[in-house]
Amino acid sequence: MTTTPSSGEQGRQLPASSILDDSFDDFLARAEHELICRRHEVRTLRRRARRQRRREVSLRTRIARCIGKAGPVGLAAAGTTTFGAGTVLLVAGDANAAKDAFALSAAAWGAANAAHAVSRGR
Known part of the structure; x- marks a missing residue:
């Protein structure tokens, strides 16, 4: 693969993608790890949102629910x-x-x- 020559350079080779350096199993393992991390982040964000909603509920609303x-x-x-x-x-x-x-x-x-x-x- 070559790039457009800039400032008089002849076409130079782009660095090979890191995906091509690893085996397919390594790639899948990294993708699964990334998915697990994203799921953990989503759980954390949902937990934060629930806590924030609880904090925003007024005292009157809490009393009304209790009654x-x-x-x-x-x-x-x-x-x-x-x-x-x-x-x-x-x-x-x-x-x-x-x-x-x-x-x-x-x-x-x-x-x-x-x-x-x-x-x-x-």
Whole structure:
């Protein structure tokens, strides 16, 4: 291979490519090593991006997410507690208070179900 003569030089030979100096197996080994390095770099960049997104999430958003996850559980627990209290009131003989407690427990369970459905995006 020759180059265009510059400043009066006759055509000179270009240096042989380094790819041609090595065997095909060496070339493949270098290419595989390069691929592994690039995969590692991509993983590192993705990890950095995730961490950056976490840092950018505001405190209000974090609180809202926490409430969104804990809200249905709290409402279900409140419904269960109210149902137990209604059962105790019914056994004690206060039917009107037991009726109100059962209605409140049903409302709490319904709200828990609705909050769970909203948080899952249904």
